[in-house]
Amino acid sequence: MASEGTREDEVAPGWTIIVLLGLALTALVVAPYCGRQSIPFAALWGGGEPGQVDILWKLRIPRVLMAFLAGSALATSGMTFQAMFRNPLATPFTLGVSSGASLGAAIAIQFGWTFALWGLSATSIAAFLGAVASIALVYLMTARSRNSSTTMLLAGVAVSFFFSSMILFLQYLSDFTRSFRMLRWVMGGLEGIVSFEDVWHVFPFVVSGCLIVWYLTLELNLLTTGEEFAFSRGVSVGQTKWLLFFAVSMMVGAVVAICGPIGFVGLMAPHICRLMIGYDHRWLYPATFLFGGALLVICDTIARIVIVGELPVGIVTALLGGPFFLWLLLTRQEDLDA
């Protein structure tokens, strides 16, 4: 590490990005053809039986695209929060977003709201609002006082417990059907994605959020060294943080509204990418985007194939990612301080 020259430093991450790009593209192309129903390649342009074309275009492709968007958005959000709070554990999900979104969804289910807006169900809209509200809560806490990231995490845990107990309270009040719907929502997953419509709902949020984060990679680098330091190097810290919070809340809100809380990708993917490519966000960000998307596509494909009746993808990401992440932690511990 000590003897690496400038040029090697700049070339190596380039290759990592190319490899990750290859991985992501492969996952996107191969995943739609994986499943219990085998489908000929030609179905992509309408070859094969009509049923096969329908399965490919109406079920699998939207779902794979959705998995990629969700994975990328969650990994991006995790990376952003980890850099901004200078804490390896800080992600929107550890700060209470999943419980906020779940509470929103649970309220919508409990009160039987059935209205729809722009093709979005009341449950989705309530979950979106719940997620955005909990991020806003975190933002207000950081903006009002100079809380340390440890305080932030503790507050996030407290908020999570509070929201979770409110969900339990709602479940206690509700009947069996509603209670089961709430529980199933909290598990998260991509089984519900049955059309391109869902993908189009999430797409603008994720793309604009990711572009904002990508535009601010230099600022993220400096924020990693500390807010005062960044400010003295010329970063408008207040404005930058506001933009980042805005981007993250839009992305996470949209993804959670459609897919439910699948949070582990957001914590893990950025760390794995840091170990692969380092802490320079100009490289780390594209890596995280590609890896997060590919990871969720792969996990969701496994969830579709392995068990009859489909496993929620959140379970697969945690089952696969947890041990892998622990292995990385134990073997390369010295590099993981964010």
Add this chain to the structure above:
Amino acid sequence: MRNLNTNIVLEARKFSCSIAGKPILREVTFQIRRGEYISIVGPNGAGKTTLLKAFDRMMRGEVSGELSICGIPWQEWKQSDLAKLAAFVPQADSRVMPYTVEQFLLMCRYPYMSPFASMHPNDHKVVREAMVGTGTLGFAHRRMDTLSSGERQKVYIAAALAQGAHIWLLDEPTTFLDYHHQDEILSLMALANKEFDVTVVAVTHDLNHAVLESDRIIALREGELAFYGTPDLIMKADVLQKIYGASLLLVDHPKAKLPMIIPRMTPEQDKELAKWRAKAREKMK
């Protein structure tokens, strides 16, 4: 940008600052000219760091009065423009920084970079010069958090150089350093000041160094400007008594014709010492 050739680079006029109702600075008024070496001294909690940070627009709490940098009120500055002129140099702390020295210094070129654009060759050149100038080239590829305090302080100064700032705002740059590194840092500051016309403003507790290096000294006491003048005028028992509320022992520096502070013993210490000596003498017998 307006004309920056003004002779007065930093100016405070009746500048006050209070945090949660507690006044930190009270109607402080002074001017710092271009190329001056200024030390800010005073007891703990006198508002020294708050004042220093204010010149880099790191305001906390409620402020009133005027404060301007190169003749432009602080509110009107854009932070990325100011970063090209002024740099805050923090204490060498132990924060985690997962970047190598070179990566870190390249990041400090932020005010000159645009998003998505790759690094300009000039950025590499400036950073290299900053490392050569501060003697940090030898550990360019070490990670920041593996450096010692002295090495890290030098990198922080290299950051100010890489940034192209000609106003350095240093927060106790030598406090945690050994004599060798203290010497290096002070020489760097003096060199930048004398050779490159850098305006140096340093908060320090080391009055002896302050007196030897500075053109003028600012002393704060409970947020008020207690003294602003040349070093020879501050080194007087009554002035120091007023600033620190402690009587200090002064002796003449053998080379510089300036009084220096040396540690003095409290009467209690003297008694203890006398007792200890008596005991030791007993044992010897």
